[in-house]
Amino acid sequence: MTRGRFAFIIGCIGLLIGGAEVLRSPDVSASIVAASMLATMLRFATPLTLGALAGLLCERSGVANIAIEGMMLSAAFGAFLGAAVTKSLLIGVLAGMAVGVAMATLHAWLSVSLRVDQIVSGTVINIMAAGITGFLSTEVVRRQALVGAGLLPALRIPVLADLPVVGPVFQQQPIAWMALLLVPLTHLVIFHTPWGLRLRSVGELPRAAHAAGISVIRTRYTAVMIGGAIAGIGGAYFTLESVPAFEPLMTNGRGFIALAALIFGGWTPAGAWAASLLFGAANALHINAQQFGIPVPAQIVGMFPYLLTIVILAGVIGRVSPPAAVGTPYEAD
């Protein structure tokens, strides 16, 4: 992650918020636009950040992950079910994490142990998650008339949360805080710990790691499973922080956008977080365009992050390259 890329992303966010300010109709006050842009952006960015961090751990170990969507969707269901059955939101979050880890373990088993094509394995998980959660939500949830256990309460930092405009930043729900905490934590682990060094070596040149006495298989399993736990927290966001219910396919492609954020951010935690915020800002503009009286069609704004991702991938604005070994199963012999 270069500083330039980070600055570019932050600049894009500024451009979106600034654009909203410039284009807003005179009936809407500048501070309302800023506050609601900020709040929506943060809300939307939470699952993206968590999903991107999940993918980051996985891909840094050399396992491609297009299954973030499926992991988050099944975790959303697991979290809902856990909380609804036990009436404990904390157990709900833990259940979500457990389901995330379970799906991640399946991905690791298929792509690391059985050496199935990693994209195919991801596709299997996505289809499986959609099928199983859809089936269980009608068979178990609706039939037993399970009701959600409510939403996680917002934690506010006194004084700061009362500030105008930036107040929402200091008043967020626990999973949103956790996402913010996990960004520097992941950075620390990946770039400044022995395990992180091993993880990156496995993702770049696994035979070098193997020759240095590191178990490629175990490292990949660990990374994918920790990623699954983080995706699980991201999934719990949907049913424990956003709405207190499970709807089939409720992640609605957010896992794929998280993947885009991961690429956009050049496979670094800070970059992925910034990119998540950018996608959040674009979504905020998309949702609020009408309310702010912005004359640009919402759908055109909505295309922006995806087009930008394609442009980034094509190397128009500085090339990013994935970890060298992503997509290649490792064979010891």
Added chain:
Amino acid sequence: MTVGGGSVLGIPPSSEGYVLEARGLTKRYGSVIANKEVQFGVRRGEIVALLGENGAGKTTLMNMLFGMTAPDAGSVLIDGGPVRLQSPRDALALGIGMVHQHFMLVPPFTVAENIALGVEPSRRGILDLSDLEAQITALGRRFGIDIDPRALVKDLSVGQQQRVEIIKALYRGARVLILDEPTAVLTPQEADDLFKVLRGLAHEGTGIVFISHKLREVLDVAHRIVVMRRGAVAGEVLPRDATPESLASLMVGRDVLLRVEKAPSVPGNPVIVVRELVVNDDRRVRAVDGVSLSVRTGEIVGVAGVQGNGQTELVEAITGLRATQSGSLHLGERDLTRATVRERTDAGLAHIPEDRQRHGLVLPFTVAQNMILNRYYRLPFSRWMVMQAKAMRDQARDLVGRFDVRPANPEARVGSLSGGNKQKVIIARELSRDVRALVASQPTRGVDVGSVVFIHGALIAARDAGAAVLLVSAELDELLAVSDRILVMFRGRIVGEVEAATATREEIGLLMAGGVGRVIVPATN
């Protein structure tokens, strides 16, 4: 105690004092026996050369001694006691270090990070490389290896990367150091520096196993030479009792003619004419820097040089696989500088590529399909864009016989063939048509001796039929034996030209290292 089967030349080998020893190691891959009851050992302070052809099983043996591959039978002993090496981790812990043929260094990491990998120093869970960096510098000073611990590996030269590998093994406390073909990527002068380092290490008590297929350097540096052939130990000799010829015959199992029989060349008009060619490599760094050369009908021009001095890029530019920055290429009168691969093929240019698995063949396709890769779009193989299966089969049946491809089954998948037979498929395809010029890059790499003889014969036959042949090879002996003239490349330039008949290895070696040779000929046109 004697080691069975190892005393062909009358030296009774003894396992006494071995730091590292292999006893009856056997390894099979499917139906292929890679190692068969191999006995081998190295003592403290001893440099043992493990000599053998490509595919003789040297690398397999070393991988077993280093715990990367599990043997099917036999045992590994350290200090006389049997050990079970389940992974390189075990080998490292027991003091075995290895410098692989393909370096095991992570390119985006620093030197220190690479050396730390697996034994990372940390403080309260956080990576802390400052002490390690000091140690690397100290180790380097002790053995005369100058290296910056904070440099990124991807910015280092190949020779420097090799030193990082050696330091890495020493830092891990290696008592035995295994080097797999360490000179393949070095200039003769760099190789001499490496030998100096190795002698110093041996002097301090490290046991060194040195894998090579180059006779001269083995005689030069080793205290003892173990020769492998077809997966088994063929013999063991001391350098003072051996000559290159005796080693060669031990290596291939019969007396070999190092000279290739051929008539003097009768060169005609220039066919391949390259002028001031400039080509960039994948990293957009200039790899070929103003090369001019010409190859006439009826001659073989060899290109010598240490790997990575622009030969690959030169070949790719001539054959159309890589874009040129400036300069020109003509085939006879025709300007092919901007021509597509297809246009070059149609103009009569044939190409035996350096990496046959990657470029020359489509492995899951059949032999018959691979034999039409350069002509599938033409009659009789396709008519109105529809493939003609019968024409393809008929041709394949013919070529399989003429070029002695085994098994002689056109429907076999090429991926299932041996290296030598794969190469024969390529040669059959490239030379079984009207060829004006042939570019052959490392045509005998990794093939058995029988195929080598066949391939050299095919190159000379193409020459005698009037083709202009450009032969790029890393094997000086091959170049000297097959070529008529030899050009030497260094850092993207042709730095000299010698007559193959009169040139010496030393002369070429000096040129390969960028020194000034006897004859410096500017572009011949």
Added chain:
Amino acid sequence: MTQAVRARLIGGLIPSLAIVTALLIGGVIIWASGPRIDGPWFGIWFVVEAYQALIEGAFGSRAATIDTVLRMVPYVFTGLAVMVGFRGGMFNIGAEGQLAVGALASAWVGFTVTSLPLVIHLPLVLLTGCLAGAIWGGIAGLLKARTGAHEVITTIMLNYVGGQLAAYLLNGVLRDRSPLNVIAQTPKVAETARLPDLVPGLHSGVILVIGVAVLVWFVLWKTTTGFELRMVGINPDAASYAGVNVVRRMTWAMGVSGMLAGLAGAVQVAGVNYRSTLGFNVGYGFDSIAIALLGRNTVSGVVLSSILFAALRTGATKLQFRTQISTDIISVIQALVLLMIAADQIIRWIYRIGPAQTEADPVAASTAPVADSESGR
């Protein structure tokens, strides 16, 4: 030769066993979800009853069979689309988006042009759909070939761009302005833009789909274009060595892939819905991948898998009606089939079939879906 026969037998055996195994596991799930009544035979009877309902729902009557065939048509088109991508070495996750833009474009030509005879208008509508899909897919191919941008990501992104574009157009210039319309959809296309019925209720797109399947088979396995495409798919370096223009061939492969998906959209517009509605494309992306994988990237395999998937989806309604089991059970069964196809080691282990012959065919073994074979019928 016998080896080839054996390989082909196993090639067909594994998908069949995967389907049987998935249905067995599905049966256990149905049994577990069914009513708890004493006696072991009731559970078995219940499962049999459920699958009987499934079969009846798919093929039990003329209307049911027509329904299944109608569902099959877009599956074959999109399955072939994904297959062509795979054979060219590319993973097209974007069939959904390509189908959407194809439907959108063909609907547009279908309702705005009104004064043409059917023999001109209908082909025009279908070709417009093809073209739109081809552009949408071709972009991903071109970016991959020219810049190395991974097609998996670009096609996913293009799905979203396509989705937003559809939302914009269907809520704007292409929206049906009639006062009765409350959803984002186009007006109905002209009569001249509709595929005539083959038999009542079954449009003639069925003929088209058979023709296209044969054409795809012929092009891939009998022409130089197909030879080049498969070469690029297995080993692009060798292809460029052989003089193939790899950039053009990759773009072509994704373009044709997108074209087939776009044609799926156009045929749905011209034959079934007579209009394009926002979101009707959802689900085709992953279903088509599953179909191509289950069909082992062969034309006959894709057609058979499409029939299976269509029958499961169509029969699910009757299964739900008779047993109260959610139609989502079908998605679970499909996921299980795909899991066991992707990891055929599972099937080989359960049924004690020997391992794949990897040493003869290293490339094919490492990239199973891209594996080439001459048995691509």
